[in-house]
Structures are given as structure tokens and as C-alpha cells.
Amino acid sequence: MTAEHTPEVVLGVGGGIAAYKVCELLRRLTESGHRVRVVPTADALRFVGEPTWAALSGQPVAAGVWDSVHEVPHVRIGQHADLVFVAPATADLLARAAHGLADDLLTNTLLTARCPVVFAPAMHTEMWEHPATRANVATLRSRGAIVLEPASGRLTGADTGKGRLPDPAELFAAARRVLARGGLHADLAGRRVVVSAGGTREALDPVRFLGNRSSGLQGYALAATAVARGARVTLVSANVALPAPAGADVRPVTSALELREAVLGAAAEADAVVMAAAVADFRPDTVAAGKIKKTGAGPAPITLVENPDILAEISGKRARPGQIVAGFAAETDNVLENGRDKLRRKGCDLLVVNQVGDGRAFGTADNQAVVLGADGSATEIPYGPKEGLADRVWDLVAERLGAGAGAAGTDR
Template sequence: MSTEHPRVVLGVGAGIAAYKVCELLRRFTESGHRVRVVPTDDALRFVGEPTWAALSGEPVATGVWNAAHDVPHVRIGREADLVFVAPATADLLARAAHGIADDLLTNTLLTARCPVVFAPAMHTEMWEHPATRANVATLRERGAIVLDPAVGRLTGADTGRGRLPDPDELFAVGQRVLRRGGLETDLAGRRVVVSAGGTREPIDPVRFIGNRSSGRQGYALAATAVARGAAVTLVSANVDLPDPAGADVRRVGSATELRAAMLAASAEADVVVMAAAVADFRPRTAAEAKIKKSGAAPRPIELAENPDILVELTRERNRAGTGQVVVGFAAETDHVLEHGRAKLARKGCDLLVVNEVGEGRAFGTADNQAVVLGADGSATEIPNGPKEALADRVWDLVRERLAG
């Protein structure tokens, strides 16, 4: 990869979401990337050639016959460090999956030897059609990263899955793929479930028992798994962060809701990561109305123990006899490794990520450090650094166990 000025080919499909791609182009160019925009002919009906040229500072490549002496249908793909296609329409996904090379963009896709990311955008019915699902599966099997579209407002009055993710999140995917240095998408074809955030157990309609988890580490795990080619389901408990582009986000509140969502999502998964901080206890009963001060001593809150979701996940894996890899997290304040090893033995998971929390460590921060304990007796130290770096190291360890 050209490390000084990474070369990005931005393929633009013929969808109304093309206007959002202008902002994605700005993100790439303002970060020092050299970007060559390759729109389809019909994409230019939505955003014209002068706009792409002005934002990229490069000539726009529009056809195989333009500057034919430079052989653009071969050269552009060969020289790229990343090809990012947005919006990827149903038609464009179909042509890419079947190797059809009837314009400059599809020729570029065939000649590229770098990572390729597709960001689909279309109406829900088109995304869910068996033909589109088959084309997406084919592209993923070949190592392309095909993001799941977001849920939201589509054209007209329609709402559903099919919306192009926000440009900031698309840019984050591109950055993560480039940071991996063009390595193989080693989680391609794998189904991954990640939980993130902290559960809230209601006391009354306005109060709850909770914890300080921000969900940042779980979101980093989901985002890096997407960048490595996995199909990711993210079960999010009370997290105030943008949805990672390409992840299927399912929102929950309490431990009971998290348990149900995780057991349902993990049934067909290759990897399950329990990064969410689950409250150990919940009020046995929640008041139907806000509890008011009365001048008397408050009524004690009787607690009930929440289910141990990680133990249930490992038991289900063992019962099914699959090769599923289960990863847990342990946040400790003292005797970190001692408590971590005891927890690993109790939980029965393959890997346990143990980190020390409190006093500005882990919760709510951009950085994290940990020791990853393995059921095989291994211990891998991960030094302090961005949570994305820790996530990538965890996926390295998962990949080794999937291969084994």
C-alpha cells in the first residue's frame, strides 16, 4: 500500500444516495488520500462530473474509451490501495457478482487486487430479494466486504433497511481496511455476534440500576470485525454512539432483554463476544410510578440475581457441539488476574478479556489495555492503546481458534 498517500478508487452507483458520497469523498481527500472517482453513467444523473472533479482534485474517470492510451480499465484497479463502492445498487452488486464488465467501474472491480468495500443502498424489498442476497453472499465468499445497509428513511415515504450508512461511519470502515495494510479479510464468511454497553434494571419509570459502560469497546469490536469481512450482529444496550456501518444493530435495555437477543442471535454464529457489562442484580419488582419522597425512610429495594448470559452461551455452544468461539469480558478493580482466571474457569468460554477499570480506566475512554486469558492456559498482554487496536488483537486470537 502507498502509505504516504493511499490511493482510493471511489466507485459511485446510480442511486439517490450518491449525494451522501460527496461527503465521504471529502473525508478521504481531507485526510490526505488520493481519490479517483469512477461513477457509472447513470450515477452522473444524480451528481455531475464537475462536482466529483472539484471535490477530488482529480479528473473523473467515466468510460473505458476516455484516454484509452492509458488503458484505464486495467490501470485504475491495479494502482488502487482500496476500492470503495457507494452507493452499491442492486444492479451494480449483480454485475460485480457475475463478473460482468460493461463499464469502467465493473472493469475496475475485476482488475483490482486490493481490498474492495461495497456499501449497498436500495429499497428494502430489493435488499431482501433472494437474488440480491445470493449476489451479496457470492461477493463476500470472494473476500469483498459488503456492508449491511442501515435502517431509516428511504426515498419517498418508505422506511426500512436499505439506507446508505452515514459518511463518517463509511469513512471509518475505509480507514480500518487501509490500516490493515491490504491484508486478507480473514473473517470473510464468518457470522459474528457482539454485545456492547451496559444493562439498566428499572427501579421505577425514571430510575434504574446500571453501570458506567459506554459501549465503546464493544462497538470497536463490531466495527473491526466488519472491516475484516465478517457479517456482524451488534446487540447494543443503552449506547449513545453512531451505529457502526455494516453492522446489524439490535437495541436492548435490561439484562433479560440482552439475554433473549444474544441467545437468538448466537444460534447460527461462528463467534460470540460478550463485551456488554451486565448488571448482576435487578429489583425484584419495579414501581409503576415514580417513587416520591415521603419524609419516612425509603422502602428497601429487594434484589434478584440476573441470569449469567455468558455461562448460558457457552452451555448452548457445548450442547450444540459446534466449533463456535465464545469470548467474554471481565472488568475488575483489584486482584485482576486472580479474579480473571477464576472467572474463566466458571464461565467456560474460550477467551476472557480481563481489564482493570476505575479511576479513568476503560469505561468511557478511547483507550484500553487488557490481558486475554485462554482456556488453553495462554495469557496475551495487550498494551494500552486505542480500543480499535485491542479489538483487532482479540480478533487475531479468535481467528487462530477458528483456524484450529
């Protein structure tokens, strides 16, 4: 896309109760300068009417293949789009898309689109977990479509579980990330990746802990950009106060031992693992049962024991042949020297080395780094947004995976 080009988005709306949330997504897209054509299914119009979509988009609403036939909408709409974003993508709509049906305007549009296609599923947990739905999702992902993981939470009625449509703000962020790639191929489609983020906390007593300054921003940027490139993302999140990236399967943890268990479990099926979390090297030998009180005699010594070296463990015990492992090294001095030493000791494929302290890296929106490779390479990433650094890291991971080869078409 050129600088003058107004991005054209087709917003497909499926027939689910979550359609009302898509009104907010539409508002965010139009207010940020995107030209949006809403293509609802007939059932979607039972939840939100045509006048609402037309008023919010400022465009006529295409609802059927017989509307404005002289413009051949079932072909033209998909051909002219920069992005097709479907939300909510119901179980029925995913099934029809996976099987190439063309029984309404939206499914016709999906067949003619040559731009990135994103599905944001929303349905009850049992429907999402049904083998038929899982097979349909795998088929769509194998063709390069981006199928986001649904969120967990309150569903229709009193039910709760996985299947909730992610928040509109996060859907909007996902759409913008895909558009920012300018139509590039989803080079991580069919891949499973694990990302760790945040900083672990090691309990001293029920109130206090040993921790660090990590905000989780870099790890969340890695998860979000991987989703935009088509990956199925497991995000192991340690003590992070950030909204969950749309499409990522977030698994919250607290301590280093909990993070180790979660990462090792998820890594068993992963093509790549990126350890961006700041993991405590040590933990207290014992945890007080009650709050430690002042006694006037001074504080009692705290005995520390080493935590497991998770990065070295994953690197030494590759769960799958060809698995790529990347780590992060936060250094305050002798940055490259310490980074090269850590790369050798850990045995990972890539190590992202950055300098921290004095307002750098932790808690900031920007970052810079040098990515050291086990093959002797060194890639400098200049100062800029953390999402830019994340994309460059995934470039290097994708190169080593042989992007698109082998795993595409699987949903293990």
C-alpha cells in the first residue's frame, strides 16, 4: 500500500450474539481512517440491523448477492479489499469457509479475496472444542488464514469458558497489525509458538515477594505480532497488567517454578519458543507462613536457592525436531561480551541482547537490541517501538524454521 492509499477493510459479521461488539470495532476502524464495507450474514442482521452498520461505516451495507447486481458484489468486494476481518466467526461460518461454500455474499467474498483474511471466532466452549470445529480451523490456518484464539470469560447466559469474542480494542489492534504488514504472507501460518512475558515473583511471606521491573510489554508485543503473522500463540504471562493480545492463549503464572511448568508443557507441541520473561535466578529457601514482623533485633537473613535455568533446559531438551529457541539477555554493562557468553552457556538458537537500566527497556514503549545467533550472526535492531523489534525477531525465527515449510497445514 502507498502512503496515499486508504486501506479498504471488509468487515464480515457472523450471526452470533457478539455481533453487537463489532459495532465498536467498526467505529475504531473508520475513525482511524480505514474505508470499511460491512458484509453481514442474514442471521447477523437479526442481532444488529442494516441501518446501524450503514451509519457507523458511512457505506452501503452489502447483505446479499442480489443487491446491486450490476456491480458484481460477490466478486468485486473481495478483489478490492486490503483485509477481510470476520467477527464474530461462528462455528457455522467457519465450517462454510473451510469447505469453500458460497451460499451468501460473505462466503463468496472469502473465496474471491486475495488479501489477508482474519477470523475472530465466538461460540460456546463445547462448539469451539468440537473435533469438527477444530478440523475446520486447522484447514483455514493451513490455507494461510489467521484464526484468532477466542478469549475466556462470560458467554451467553450464565455460561463461562473459552469462546468469548476478544475485546474490540484488541481486535482493532490485531487488524492494524495485519494491515501494517502490507499484505505480506502469514509466514508463521500453521506454526505453534510459545512466548513468555513479564517478571516472576518469588514469595517471602504471604505479603512480600522478590521481583523485578519487567512490564511484559516486549513479550506481549512478540505474542501480538506472531498472531498477526498467522501463528497459534501460547503466551505464558508472569504478573503482567496488560490486556491480553487478541488471538493469544494466555496462561498466567506467578513464580519461576510455575513459569517453568507452563513453558515446558506448551513447548512440547511448539515449533518455536521465545523466552522474553525476566525470570528470577533465585528464590527464598523458605516462605514464612505469616507476615514477617519487625522485632527490633533487625531483619533475619534470607537464604536464597537457585531457580531452574529454564532457557538452558528447553534448549538442551528440544521437544520437537527443528524447534527454534530464542532467549533474552538484559545486561547493564559489557552487553555483547556477556551476551555471547550467555548464548554459549544456554545453547539457544537466538539471543536478544539489550541494555537495561536508567530508563531503558523495562516499562518503556521502545527498545533496541542485538540478536546474536548460534551460527555466529549478529543482527542489530535500532531503537524503535517494541512491536518493530518483535517483528524482526520473528523474521529471524521464520528464516530458521524455513518459513511455511513442514508445519503449515497442521493443527497438532
